[in-house]
Amino acid sequence: MSSFTLSPSLGWPAGGAIAAVMLLFAVVSVVRHACGKGGDETVMSCVRRTLICLIIGAMALTPSVASATTSRAVNNTDVVVAVDVTGSMAVTDAQYGSAQTVTRLQAAKQAVQDLTEAYADSSFAALRFGASGTLDVPLTPDEAAINNWASTLTPEATSVSSGSSLDAPLDQLVTTLKSIREAHPEHAIVLYLITDGEQTSSKARRSFSTLRSYLNDAFAVGVGSTKGGKIPLIQDGISGKDGTTEEQWVTDPDTGQPGVSAMDEDNIKDLADEMGGTALFVSQSDTLANGRSAQASNKWKVTVTTKQRTRLTPVIWPLAIALTVLLAWEIGAGAVLSRRLL
Incomplete structure (x- = not known):
């Protein structure tokens, strides 16, 4: 009508x-x-x-x-967003577009919102990774679904953490990117991996170079500071700021003092290099508001949606x-x- x-x-x-x-x-x-x-x-x-x-x-x-x-013109760019939700992402040492200090996960959430605006009318897939990688939102042109997903992210509970391993999302990323490439061989696929770059697991990290064949472009996005901060204790069922408890910290077993986590710039640069992409570091002056890839597609298609x-x-x-x-x-x-x- x-x-x-x-x-x-x-x-x-x-x-x-x-x-x-x-x-x-x-x-x-x-x-x-x-x-x-x-x-x-x-x-x-x-x-x-x-x-x-x-x-x-x-x-x-x-x-x-x-x-x-129910028809909609959708850009032939598929954006895959992977967000680190390990306990260290609850450290309050990040800045995103302002002088205010926020948790690393809060900075990651703001970055996701900027990405959905930068890639308006594209399709998105979203996954989080902690002890393992989980695809939460399959490929969809509904950017509101991605923003809603990001707003619900909370750090992984300390009880299930077994040390940060940067390759935790690798298997899920391979599966997701492969299926997108096979379904849309003509599309431009761009990956944003948002993390603090911390690797505390004793196991050797696998290389992300296996993703290159599926990607047109990739970005390893660093959140946090190299100075670092104390890691809040995150308990199951606690719903404080980003799911953390107040004034309780994860203890370093070697010193008996609160553990300190810092963003690892070298690891983030290595991830970007392995994927054939670029390392970005968000801060008071740097955000992803203008972080659109030069490899994004300039082609469009008309799709039919349920909405x-x-x-x-x-x-x-x-x-x-x-x-x-x-x-x-x-x-x-x-x-x-x-x-x-x-």
């Missing part, structure tokens, strides 16, 4: 201002003519000029027809035709008057 609405292409502030000015001009034109201040202006000239102002004002408001549709959305179709052409006729009439009338005055 369709309905008529106004949807200014320049936005309501600019479109509304233009419409208001044109309406004011139209009123002034009528008042001047009624008061005899229009000189030798005829009634027809006054009507014509008033209509020109009103039509320009109406065009600024962009009359549109709203109709419900119904509203499509606005501007209906400007009748007004444009009327305005063209009136302007031509105004110019012609002016030319005739000029000849008479000669």
Whole structure:
């Protein structure tokens, strides 16, 4: 079902201002003519000029027809986001676009929101990794689902942690990326791996080079600081800030003192190199707001979704035709008057 609405292409502030000015001009034109201040202006000239102002004002408001549709144009770029949720991601030593210090996981959440805005109308898949990697959101064009997923992320409970291992998401990433590549061989696939780069497991880390054949581009995104901070104790069933308890810390068994975790820049750079991508480090001045890959696709496809959305179709052409006729009439009338005055 369709309905008529106004949807200014320049936005309501600019479109509304233009419409208001044109309406004011139209009123002034009528008042001047009624008061005899229009000189030798005829009634027809006054009507014509008033209509020109009103039509320009109406065009600024962009009359549109709203109709419900399940079709959607989707960019041929598939963005896979993997977020570290190990206990060290609860350390409060990160900054993201401001001087405020937040947990590493909070910085990661803000990064995910910036990515969905940077890749508007693309498709996304999301996974988290701690002791293991889990695909939480299969490939979908619904960026709201990714933002909702990110908002629910909490650090892994200390009781299930067995030491941070950066290759925990590798098996799930291989499976996910392989299935996306096979289903969409023509698409550009971009991976964002968001982590503090900490590797505390005694096992040797596997290389991420196995992902190269499935990717067009990759980014290893570092959150946290090299100075580091104390690791909060995270208990099952606790729902404090990011799931952490207050004023309780993970103890270093060697010293008996609260353990300190720091972002490992070298590991993050190594991950980026293995994937054939780029290392990025978020901070007070650096975010992912402009982190769109140069390898993103410039091609689009139309898909059918289960979610119904509203499509606005501007209906400007009748007004444009009327305005063209009136302007031509105004110019012609002016030319005739000029000849008479000669």
